[in-house]
Amino acid sequence: MPELPEVETIARQLRRVVVGKRIADFTSLWHRVSEPMPASLFAARLAGHRIVGVGRRGKLVVLELDGAEALIVSLRMTGRLLFERDGGAADPYTRAVVRFDDGSLLRFADTRKFGRMAVVDLEELSGEGGGAKTPLHRSLGIEPLSRRFTTRRLAELLRRRSRAAIKPLLLDQRAIAGIGNIYAIEALWRARLHPLRTAGSLRPAEAARLHEAIRWVLRKGIRFGGASRRDYRDARGERGRMQREFTVYDRAGEPCPRCGRAIVRTVVGGRGTFHCPRCQRAPAS
Template structure:
């Protein structure tokens, strides 16, 4: 699934490719991609709309149009492919929405699993979308406050990994970067969140910011099908310490990395560096 660094990289690419373009036609080939309004209304309302810019909140992309906000969530394997006016191929079987622009170029939404969703709302209302309203802070120093993070962890009955994945504590974390941040902070993924002390929480807070900031800078992680809107692969996979490193030596202590399931998610960690600490839960 594209996580925050991948979605941010897609956003930057889309700004370069389609900002200021005017939509001439929209073709929806898989209706369930469109949450609201109806498919016919979606296609009709978008004609003549100019893409003023594209922003992001968590894993949501927000296309800021002349009269609307178009909210797009890529879910598991959604991606955007751009084609210039000189290179408009026939859409393949996984192309579900086609945006045709007045200059002859096209933007295709491609999704193998068909899990991605788009919603059209009134201009300026994108941040009020129910999925966005539930998000925690962005993982940047200015918004991701340590005091709030401490309070949320110490009041939770959840294990730390699933808590970090639920998007209400901090926006944008997924499986890859949660594993990486927990490794960097030396915290076991099955540690009950409320048993972490303030020193450990501070270390985890810093690790989340560090891992995501670094991943954004290198265009995210390419695992299987991910590419950005420019057709480029990210390179953070070259810097992964534990994710997808089962049986390989831990970069810190050389102990083989272990993979287990936590909350139904494949989870990678070092059993030596990330010991599960038996503590009483308050």
């Protein structure tokens, strides 16, 4: 499932190729891709608009349109957003196509059909903890790579949610936007924190380590073009390279790169989790 680094990679690639293009038409091949808006209405809302920027909010790709609107795309499990200069080859998993007036197109392919698109007012995306405006971005929390995400802000969050286990808290998009299972696992290993530690039990030095680790793993993920396990592909249809860099994710039984102890797999909050039992000491209870 694409997380912040994967979505950021796609957004950066698209920025280079679609900014300035005018949307000629939108075709839906899966009626739920634009729900609750009917595809015909969705197409009418997009047609004639120019793309003026491409960004990211949490795990959403944000295509900024003239008129202070945005086409936002949630890739969910298996969504791919592919830019094709010359119309491209047929793809049986195509769910929607945004065609530009120069003949190039943006294809939304999605094998499992969980991905969605929506058109929103741009300003709805800028705030944090905003209301439920569309089904795609209910109350997104702070951006972890933004300047506003300071150690102090993280410490405040840990205090406010003091009883929450740290790993599920990192995955809560209403708290911090963009972190998923892979980068939460890697950040906790780097910060030497057990996934079941409660947020309120972290000492200031540990909170500072976690803050550093979150930003470090996300930036590294972006640098390596995201992680491809099964489905993720960037906007050019290519795999990322971050999967080779995992320290503990999907490495049960392999030695911890820091201390050599075998990495173990557990389940926390319903999600498979990997940690080093020596570097990441379990809480006492």
